[in-house]
Amino acid sequence: QTVVTQEPSFSVSPGGTVTLTCGLSSGSVSSSNYPSWYQQTPGQAPRTLIYSTSTRSSGVPDRFSGSILGNKAALTITGAQADDECDYYCVLYMGGGTRVFGGGTKLTVL
């Protein structure tokens, strides 16, 4: 059973930089997993931020960036703002048409 790991919670100061990660319980994340990232505020549908590791979705500000760091996918938020406080999810493509979400990271900006 593949488990995609994310930090359960993270805190960043306003204006600061934070990097959230997305890993595999067994093995390394690569570009072949086509990592994507989604932002969700409570009660709302998810919003697509990043796809194919590092491509920003339309309308997403450039302070959101994606990369592979070591053996994990990463989402970096530069210049954090109050309305960045929400949940962030990564998804990895596992082959055979299947995908797995990470458990999500609750980001606090304070």
Place this chain on the structure above:
Amino acid sequence: EVQLLESGGGLVQPGGSLGLSCAASGFTFSTYGVSWVRQAPGKGLEWVSTISGSGAGTYYADSVKGRFTISRDNSKNTLYLQMNSLRAEDTAVYYCAKMVSYYFASWGQGTLVTVSS
């Protein structure tokens, strides 16, 4: 503008069945894969199922395989999810999402399914 509108959610007893629909507009429906993603109350997102643009390819999470069936009617621009043998742990908001390549590009607002006696 891409629009995805889910419907069909509601209360169903354990062991029962329910069918969801997702009406799509704003894009050439038959060209894109579409997926169902769910979120249990207070929990994270979970991929449920994906169907290819033609409908020839269908893929399921292990948690629903054998119980749920995804299908589409490209003449009606509509995605479906037939859910059988429902369990309490299937209680969730179910979102449909347009796929572009390997990612979820657009999302509906979701429909709530509650499995309870």
